[in-house]
Amino acid sequence: MVQNGILVALWRVVHMFNKEAALKALCVNIIVNISLFSQLHHQIFQSGWIGLLAEFFGPQHASLNLAAGKALANMDQNSRKCGVYDRSVYLLHPFMDVIFVHGLLGGVGWTWRQSELLGMNSDYSECWPRDWLPADIPDLRILGVDYATSLSHWKSRCPDDARRSAINSRADQILLSLKLAGVGGRPIVWVGHSMGGLLLKQLLVNASKSTDPELQNIVRNTKALLMLSVPHDGSSVATLNLPARFLLLPSVEVEELRKGSNILDNLNLEFKNLLLKFPIAIVSLVETKATLVQPWGIEFKFVEPNSADLLSAGEVHYLPVDHFEICKPLNRNSFIYQRLIKLILGVRVGSPPKDLVLTLPEHK
Known part of the structure; x- marks a missing residue:
């Protein structure tokens, strides 16, 4: 899926349907699942998702910040030493x-x-x-x-x-x-x-x-x-x-x-x-x-x-x-x-x- 361009497709969906909170949340959670695989981190960086995740991690995006924080933590090499965060676990800090x-x-x-x-x-x-x-x-x-x-x-x-x-x-x-x-x-x-x-x-x-x-x-x-x-x-x-x-x-x-x-x-x-x-x-x-x-x-x-x-x-x-x-x-x-x-x-x-x-x- 990543090789076929799903990261860019999801990035475009988020921008095209910017006011659709549920759809954006679905896209971010897909990125969370992809971030579990360290060999795909380079593609996530190249696709432009890092900036979006950083934006969504802010307190103004209450429905997205936990998932965005999870994806960012999964791609943090230091955080990965303590494990990664799948769909069942959320990183509650830092604020x-x-x-x-x-x-x-x-x-x-x-x-x-x-x-x-x-x-x-x-x-x-x-x-x-x-x-x-x-x-x-x-x-x-x-x-x-x-x-x-x-x-x-x-x-x-x-x-x-x-x-x-x-x-x-x-x-x-x-x-x-x-x-x-x-x-x-x-x-x-x-x-x-x-x-x-x-x-x-x-x-x-x-x-x-x-x-x-x-x-x-x-x-x-x-x-x-x-x-x-x-x-x-x-x-x-x-x-x-x-x-x-x-x-x-x-x-x-x-x-x-x-x-x-x-x-x-x-x-x-x-x-x-x-x-x-x-x-x-x-x-x-x-x-x-x-x-x-x-x-x-x-x-x-x-x-x-x-x-x-x-x-x-x-x-x-x-x-x-x-x-x-x-x-x-x-x-x-x-x-x-x-x-x-x-x-x-x-x-x-x-x-x-x-x-x-x-x-x-x-x-x-």
């Missing part, structure tokens, strides 16, 4: 995506480690989002965006790296990866640290401009942002005159982080316009301590408070931590972690809190 985006020179394996200030005991977490969030809120899918950055072009691997590392191009690359992961089919809470927050803003702006409905769903289903020391109007780190001229040939990322960058000014304007169209809750946590820069042994403020509060939207907290500590909670009782928990739970029970959403001023 929401929480996506972490690291900053300059960061990474999933380093940025989101627990703070070492209290020591590395048996409870120490190498990745606190992975270890803590599922225990406190079980029905989450937790994703970490990983990408390479550099402070200097001397680290670039090929001439094309400069073009690809521009924030706009990088945002488009990440959007495609998120689309493949099925992001956009369920509510989303984002966590961005430093440059990661800028990248997050850019990818949401790009998604809102896209003609691809799957990418548009990413911004439509974005419910909240937790911004961790994000330099909305740039950072003085981009103009540091460090010993050995380490920044003699700055990378594209550092150039775009400079104070007064036209790229950041335009991004701020576009993002504020986006916030007026979509009800997105924003919580900003801002560092107030200088960060010790090694190996030179100097202290420097990566993000000034006025830069991290430039959005003029949502809630802002100034914390006595440095640029690296702000993304590394001491423990699960940390204000940083508890504010994220509160934000996620607020989104989970309904619409984003109105006091955290940018609204148009009333006309008198």
Whole structure:
């Protein structure tokens, strides 16, 4: 049946009879049965069904989301290690995506480690989002965006790296990866640290401009942002005159982080316009301590408070931590972690809190 084109036929039926809920449910359940066979997963991907399943997995499709979630889980290699889900068993979670985006020179394996200030005991977490969030809120899918950055072009691997590392191009690359992961089919809470927050803003702006409905769903289903020391109007780190001229040939990322960058000014304007169209809750946590820069042994403020509060939207907290500590909670009782928990739970029970959403001023 698959070789004879049933996947494409079912895809067309769903689009032709978009208002026929029972017929769409039948088509999705057929896909569920096909997804039981791993050798057919490539054909399902090629047929365009992944985007539909991701869309149907959202809470707005009550009659389809369980079956869609089952099919997606069957095609998830990690989920298959725990078994597959046939017509008798439904995957009841996750309900929401929480996506972490690291900053300059960061990474999933380093940025989101627990703070070492209290020591590395048996409870120490190498990745606190992975270890803590599922225990406190079980029905989450937790994703970490990983990408390479550099402070200097001397680290670039090929001439094309400069073009690809521009924030706009990088945002488009990440959007495609998120689309493949099925992001956009369920509510989303984002966590961005430093440059990661800028990248997050850019990818949401790009998604809102896209003609691809799957990418548009990413911004439509974005419910909240937790911004961790994000330099909305740039950072003085981009103009540091460090010993050995380490920044003699700055990378594209550092150039775009400079104070007064036209790229950041335009991004701020576009993002504020986006916030007026979509009800997105924003919580900003801002560092107030200088960060010790090694190996030179100097202290420097990566993000000034006025830069991290430039959005003029949502809630802002100034914390006595440095640029690296702000993304590394001491423990699960940390204000940083508890504010994220509160934000996620607020989104989970309904619409984003109105006091955290940018609204148009009333006309008198």
